[in-house]
Structures are given as structure tokens and as C-alpha cells.
Amino acid sequence: MLKVENINVYYERIHALKNLSLEVKQGEIVTILGANGAGKTTTLNSIIGVTRAKSGKISFQGIDITTADPSKIVEMGLAISPEGRKIFPKMTVYENLEMGAYVLNSPQRIHDNIMRAFNYFPVLRERSGQISSTLSGGEQQMLAIARALMANPKLLLLDEPSLGLAPLLVKDIFRIVKEINKDGVTVMLVEQNAKQALQIAHRGYVIETGRVFLEGSREELINDKRIIDAYLGGK
């Protein structure tokens, strides 16, 4: 479904992604693990089109999107819940959801999608008219995921949805991500919380300093000694 082939991304003189390749198949939850600054967010931002790869190729459902405008990429069926949530702080919860559906033109579909988002995240229904900067951190994270779902994505990119949240809330969010996947949305999940991510993922990649360091199925990764030592807190 999504194929990233040998992309190189630079920030000024910093070589952020080095010949990075990965693949996501229809129906999967694929997790990308790695330490701070490894290039996880850069990978997602390159896929959605707000960061540009200098070389290499990104294709989605067989179509080259390496240099496509984000508005086209979102229209094709990719959506992101970005790092740091990036909700629109002075807009209401409802308006934030509307912005997520910007590429849809039918008011009926937008309304249906908002109702679906409220079913996944009932707390957002209660907060619907509230200015979103007044939400709690967990609610803002739910809003960011719900907003990404508004565009009817085939592939949902989630950038660190557990960041800064209480363990109970993290569990909740991962349960909902699994539910979203069961409903037919392919998920690419960037996480520092490897333990939680590997519980719901089918496959995973480990990125270190801009390169894919390791890849494998959930079982392979959970039992890999290097992963256990570096990401799962040892034995």
C-alpha cells in the first residue's frame, strides 16, 4: 500500500534520513520505534509531504507521491495525527474536526464522519463546542486522532500518540487505535513507547540515526535481544 524507497532527507546540513526504506501493507498496524531524534517524525512528515525527500521515492497505492502537495496526498487517502498534536488551539473541537475533513466536499459526509469520530471518542461529543486549547492533554490527543480520521484515510499516520499521557490513558488510546484498524484503516504508528506499540502492531521497524536498524514481525521484535535491552527495559 505504502512504499518508501531509499529516501534521503536533509535539514540544512544535517542528514536526517539515510537511504530509508520501508513498506506498509493493507490492513496492517506497522510501528516505527526509535529514540528521540532518530528520524521517526521526519519519516512521517516526508510521507505526508510537509518535509521533502532529496532523493528516493515514496509511493502510495502504486502512485508516486514523493513531490506531491500535501493537499493531494490527503485527498488520496493519507492522514496524520502529528507530533505534538498540533490541534488548532483557538478553534472549537467541532471546528477542528471540520478542518480534518477539509478535502471532503459533502456536508453530509463531514457530518457522518463527525458522528463516527464521536463514537470512537465519546468525550469529544461532550466537548464539541469547547475551544480546544482548554482540553486536557489526553483529550487533545484524542482530538488529533479524530481529526485525522475525518478525511476518511486508508492509511492513518500516528506520531507518538502516547506522548505525555498517563498510563491508563495510553492504554485507552491504543485500544481505540486497534479498533480503528479493525474497522479497515491501515495504521502506521510512530512510538517511543515500544512496549505498548508492540502489543498492537503486526510488524515494526526500528530506526536509529536516520537508518532502518532492524525490521521484523511483532514476535521477532519482542524476542530480539537488542530490542529487549534498548527499548523494552531489559529482562
Add this chain to the structure above:
Amino acid sequence: MFFQHLFSGIVLGCIYTLFSLGLTLIYGILGLINFAHGELYMFGAFLAFYAALLFSANYFVSTVLATVGMVVLGFVIEKAVFRPLRGYHDTNIILSTIGLSIFLQNVGILIFGPDPVRFATTFADISLTFAGITVGLQRLIIVVVTVILIIALHFFSQKTRMGKAMRACSQDLTAARMMGINVNKVTAFTVMIGAGLVGIGGALVAPLYLVSPIMGIKACSKAFAVVILGGLGNVPGAIMGGFIVGIAESLTAGMVSSHLRDVVPFLVLVFALLLKPEGLFSKHIQEKV
């Protein structure tokens, strides 16, 4: 006497508001301070003047024609100047818009001539008297049109898809791009609206004062006081700031000394920068962890 000056202040506030709205909208979305905004004001006044002269159109028709012309000019400026500047350092951008300002002034001198002109309308001398206050018809038109435009802008930004997209872009441009919002379209629209508003401002004052290619310079520097007082990028702030500066200026000129007229906006600016540099009407929104 106080109420007479207060009314003049409100009229002045309307003009400052129409001027500053575009300035603050453009800053909010493009992150760019348009030093050429005064020249757009000047073009609005001249376009209305020449529309009336060449097509012998009545004042309202010529104002509408001038507005359409300004929206087109806004479109061209965004495409030809602002868009290529995106991503460059602030200094380059500021110098470029100052350059644009000088360029447009000279284009104005070339096309319209260096001498000020008088825009005579049939009702410029009509005035009404309510409870001891004399209200010129042209000034009344300014107030009514400004109020209508503020309400229209509010409705546009709250209820329409493009208006909401503009707000989203001003709050978080990267997030807006990630949502698939076409940022090029939004910035073009913003500059067109800003140019249209300031152009209407120019067309509205044209019958009151002399119209000249350098009329934008003073207006623009005063408008900076307004937008900084209101908080750069803050739309309600620009409206409040416009009326505060307009009324303060008019009351000082009328009640204290008319020599102090031009001092007031800059005094306001100095105090705003000293006491609340983020703008009187800007709240800091704390980011949640």
C-alpha cells in the same frame, strides 16, 4: 464639543480599522509585514477617483469598481511578490515589501501624476445635525460601510469553509498543510481580502482629503501602531486598536492641540511596546504537555 470630536474619532477609527485588518490578516497567515499596504490604500483612492472620472460612474459604483480592481491587484501581488518570498529570512521579506512600497509609489506618480487631486462627489458637502453634532454624509457612509464589512468579515471567518481555513492557517500553518488545506489558495485569498479592505478604505476617504501618490506613507505608519497595539495577527485586536487610536487621536487634536494629532498614534505605540509588546488583546495560550 466632546461628542463632535468623538464622532470624528470613530470615523478615523473606521479608516484605521479597514487599513489594519488587511495588515494583520496578512501577517497572521503569511507571517509577513506588508510595508506596501499604504500604497494599496493610495491605489484604492485613485481607482475610485478615476472610475468616477472615466466612466462618469456615481460614487458607489466607482467604489465597487475600485474594490474589484484592488482584489485583482492583491492577487497579482501575492503571486508575483509574496509567494516567491516564502521561506526567505525576515530581513529579505521586510526589505522586499519596502521595495514594493517604493515601486508602487512611483507607479502611482507615473500613472496618476505627482500632484494631489480632489475627488468631488455630489454629496460631499451634505451634512446632518443630530443633537448638536454635525455629521457629514460621507463620514456617516464610512461608519456604515465599515460596520457592514466588519460583520461580513466575522461571518466569513466563522461560517465559511475558506474563512475557517484562514483561521486554521493563522493558528498553525504546518498543521493546516497536514490537513490537506491548500495553503497557496488561502494565502492568495487573504491578500485579496486585505487589499480589498484597504482599497475600500482609500475609496472612502478619497472625497474627504486630497488624493496623492504619497498619501499611503503616513497612513501606513499609523496603522502599524494600530496592529501592534492590537497584537500582530489578531483580528479583533486590529478593530479595537483602530478605534482606540482613531478616537485618541481625534480627541487630542480637538481638545488639546491639533499639533499633537500625529504624535498620538506613535505615543500609543511606544506605550504598547513598553507595557504589553504582545498586544493589548493577545492572550498567550499555554501549550499542554
